[in-house]
Amino acid sequence: MELGLVTSGAALASVEKYLPRLLEDKVGSRIAAQDPTLWGPEAESEAAIRLGWTNPFDTAEELVPAILNLRDELVAEGLTRIVLCGMGGSSLAPEVITANDGVDLVVCDTTDPQMVSAILNEDLQHTVVVIASKSGSTVETDSQRRAFTAAFQAADIDPATRLVLVTDPGSPMDDPSGVRAVFTADPNVGGRYSALTAFGLVPSGLAGADIDALLEEAGLVSDLLAEDDEDNLALHLGAALATTGRDKLVFASDAQALAGFGDWAEQLIAESTGKLGKGILPVVAHLNAPELRDPAGDVMPLYLYGQLPDEVAEDTTAIHFSAPLGAAFLIFEYATAVAGYLLQLNPFDQPDVEAAKAAARTLLDAPSAGEPDAVFGAIEVYGSTADSLADALEQLTAQLPENGYLAIQAYLDRHGDAKLQSLRDVLAERTGRPVTFGWGPRFLHSTGQYHKGGPRTGVYLQLTTQSQRDVQIPGRSFGFAGLIAAQASGDANVLCDEEHARPVLRLHFTDRAAGTAQLLAALGLEDGAQ
Numbered sequence: 001m002e003l004g005l006v007t008s009g010a011a012l013a014s015v016e017k018y019l020p021r022l023l024e025d026k027v028g029s030r031i032a033a034q035d036p037t038l039w040g041p042e043a044e045s046e047a048a049i050r051l052g053w054t055n056p057f058d059t060a061e062e063l064v065p066a067i068l069n070l071r072d073e074l075v076a077e078g079l080t081r082i083v084l085c086g087m088g089g090s091s092l093a094p095e096v097i098t099a100n101d102g103v104d105l106v107v108c109d110t111t112d113p114q115m116v117s118a119i120l121n122e123d124l125q126h127t128v129v130v131i132a133s134k135s136g137s138t139v140e141t142d143s144q145r146r147a148f149t150a151a152f153q154a155a156d157i158d159p160a161t162r163l164v165l166v167t168d169p170g171s172p173m174d175d176p177s178g179v180r181a182v183f184t185a186d187p188n189v190g191g192r193y194s195a196l197t198a199f200g201l202v203p204s205g206l207a208g209a210d211i212d213a214l215l216e217e218a219g220l221v222s223d224l225l226a227e228d229d230e231d232n233l234a235l236h237l238g239a240a241l242a243t244t245g246r247d248k249l250v251f252a253s254d255a256q257a258l259a260g261f262g263d264w265a266e267q268l269i270a271e272s273t274g275k276l277g278k279g280i281l282p283v284v285a286h287l288n289a290p291e292l293r294d295p296a297g298d299v300m301p302l303y304l305y306g307q308l309p310d311e312v313a314e315d316t317t318a319i320h321f322s323a324p325l326g327a328a329f330l331i332f333e334y335a336t337a338v339a340g341y342l343l344q345l346n347p348f349d350q351p352d353v354e355a356a357k358a359a360a361r362t363l364l365d366a367p368s369a370g371e372p373d374a375v376f377g378a379i380e381v382y383g384s385t386a387d388s389l390a391d392a393l394e395q396l397t398a399q400l401p402e403n404g405y406l407a408i409q410a411y412l413d414r415h416g417d418a419k420l421q422s423l424r425d426v427l428a429e430r431t432g433r434p435v436t437f438g439w440g441p442r443f444l445h446s447t448g449q450y451h452k453g454g455p456r457t458g459v460y461l462q463l464t465t466q467s468q469r470d471v472q473i474p475g476r477s478f479g480f481a482g483l484i485a486a487q488a489s490g491d492a493n494v495l496c497d498e499e500h501a502r503p504v505l506r507l508h509f510t511d512r513a514a515g516t517a518q519l520l521a522a523l524g525l526e527d528g529a530q
């Protein structure tokens, strides 16, 4: 795949404006040298323990053979179905790596009982489960570990032969008892920058992806990214990302481009920049997305290609990017750190994620159902007293400010309920504004930071459901159904609180299939087709 970056229109103007400063301030070489002072005194202590990703190569030398040895052992034992339990930075990169290599990896990054149950109940005889958590304490991952341990025991399989852990040294998960292997990662790398560390490499390598080739691709650009050189792609990309006023970054890929890359970059950019009332909102879209037809003044189109086009319209604002996956990871990580420098924020913390987690914990201790404001068929409505579903949606989108965005937050099964993604285009078309579609609780570890920490311009459509069947979480007083309900309500409570004061419309399906069909019909969509 070709390696290159072309900027045009306002993106090019931003590169021309910022590049001389980035070169003069030696931003490229200072990031590579892991200089924690670059983002100002307030960010310094965090940055001092978060820059290890600039050199993933030394650690990989020992790590890769260990992963490949374990892979050989597993294959010899017929254990070829690899499931990965992990949230955000602990699962997004392996999903992209394996998809681009054409190997299977089952990612369990959910608390939806239907999706968890489908993963738990398939082919346990040939399954190995990688449990990945940097902190070792993320509630989703801990719950998934408990559920898989119980499922193996119920199937008369010793979990100690099937569980593989990836975590930071010294975390509550860094304990070899009762598991097949523990891989510890570089603690000086935050989750969303960890694609080329144990978090990206262990699950991908065990699933059969060519992780040596991935690291080689990253190696192709690592010297260039460390240089204070006007050809440094990360300086160009960082400057373009920081284009004044163009803070909705709309991703679209051609057929040959990196599959699913936008989902990984979404967390990197949203969690790194969405804070202090500023930031860049990634919108994972496609080439025919309404947002790209005649882009609004606050939209920055970002096109991902297998091969860059021969010509781009110079006066049309866009970023055009192409790179092999390993290189793309490293370029985007550097570029995000560069954008953080230009936007004057700390790209390594996520100060607003904790609020939703705390609100969910409170609700798990004392669940409070609350009464719906209205009921239409199989849909309970919270946060609107409109006379119909269509009116409730209309009232929500009418609150969009001029530079606002709509976030659809679906606490559902991203495989089984995938047809709901067609809502994105319809609502983008109707509102003329960027629309994001996030699966909960996965997005809480990604755009969730931006929703609470970024500009107060979002309106939120939450979709939740009654599940026909719950899945128990051994050792906990709640099951997955209670957990996902608390996560959705907790996040809504924070978005609506006095500090954030954002509009949230919650549509709760009392029957998953009937509610889905009803909502699609209310938006003029039949069974997911436009």
Ligand SMILES: O=P(O)(O)OC[C@H]1O[C@](O)(CO)[C@@H](O)[C@@H]1O
Binding pocket: 087, 088, 089, 090, 132, 133, 134, 135, 136, 137, 138, 141, 191, 192, 271, 350, 353, 444, 445, 446
């Ligand atoms: O790897 P952990 O500690 O389980 O965290 C998962 C995700 O949760 C966050 O810490 C916060 O949402 C992310 O930054 C991270 O990628």
